[in-house]
Amino acid sequence: xxxxxxxxxxxxxxxxxxxxxxxxxxxxxxxxxxxxxxxxxxxxxxxxxxxxxxxxxxxxxxxxxxxxxxxxxxxxxxxxxxxxxxxxxxxxxxxxxxxxxxxxxxxxxxxxxxxxxxxxxxxxxxxxxxxxxxxxxxxxxxxxxxxxxxxxxxxxxxxxxxxxxxxxxxxxxxxxxxxxxxxx
Numbered sequence: 001x002x003x004x005x006x007x008x009x010x011x012x013x014x015x016x017x018x019x020x021x022x023x024x025x026x027x028x029x030x031x032x033x034x035x036x037x038x039x040x041x042x043x044x045x046x047x048x049x050x051x052x053x054x055x056x057x058x059x060x061x062x063x064x065x066x067x068x069x070x071x072x073x074x075x076x077x078x079x080x081x082x083x084x085x086x087x088x089x090x091x092x093x094x095x096x097x098x099x100x101x102x103x104x105x106x107x108x109x110x111x112x113x114x115x116x117x118x119x120x121x122x123x124x125x126x127x128x129x130x131x132x133x134x135x136x137x138x139x140x141x142x143x144x145x146x147x148x149x150x151x152x153x154x155x156x157x158x159x160x161x162x163x164x165x166x167x168x169x170x171x172x173x174x175x176x177x178x179x180x181x182x183x184x
Contacts, residue, residue, distance in 0.1 A: 005109035012102030019095025026087035027138035031145045033083035039071030077148045084150035096165050100124045100172035108180045128169035132162030
């Protein structure tokens with residue numbers, strides 16, 4: 001069992017490092033994200049100068065439609081938000097949860113049943129806080145250039161992702177600790 005926990009912990013830590021590197025890389029390039037696809041009107045690609053008029057329920061559309069230029073601008077505005085949400089938040093959250101699980105597995109294999117939750121939380125939360133702090137300037141840059149609130153909680157209007165990273169790290173540590181049989 002000890003060998004399995006060491007192997008699992010090592011794998012989780014390796015995957016978490018890869019996720020962390022990609023997530024941080026994405027964070028510092030998200031403010032440059034662009035959508036190069038052409039806008040669509042239904043299933044057809046919209047051409048410059050065209051207006052897309054759609055209706056709901058099969059009746060005539062009220063108030064006109066969306067021009068190609070407006071549709072293109074909307075795509076460009078949301079590209080940064082999507083890049084942040086999927087390339088940073090989702091990947092970073094999964095990475096920090098895997099890191100917490102890896103640390104718990106490794107610690108449980110090495111320290112056996114003498115493992116204590118406060119020691120584990122310290123071992124996970126200190127690196128998680130440093131990792132989360134690295135996102136702060138990147139999220140400020142994204143908030144400054146994106147007219148669409150980036151991320152799942154973008155409506156808050158401040159760089160919240162470091163707080164999410166630390167909270168996920170704490171919750172994942174406690175859950176992984178419970179799963180190893182220590183209990184609370």
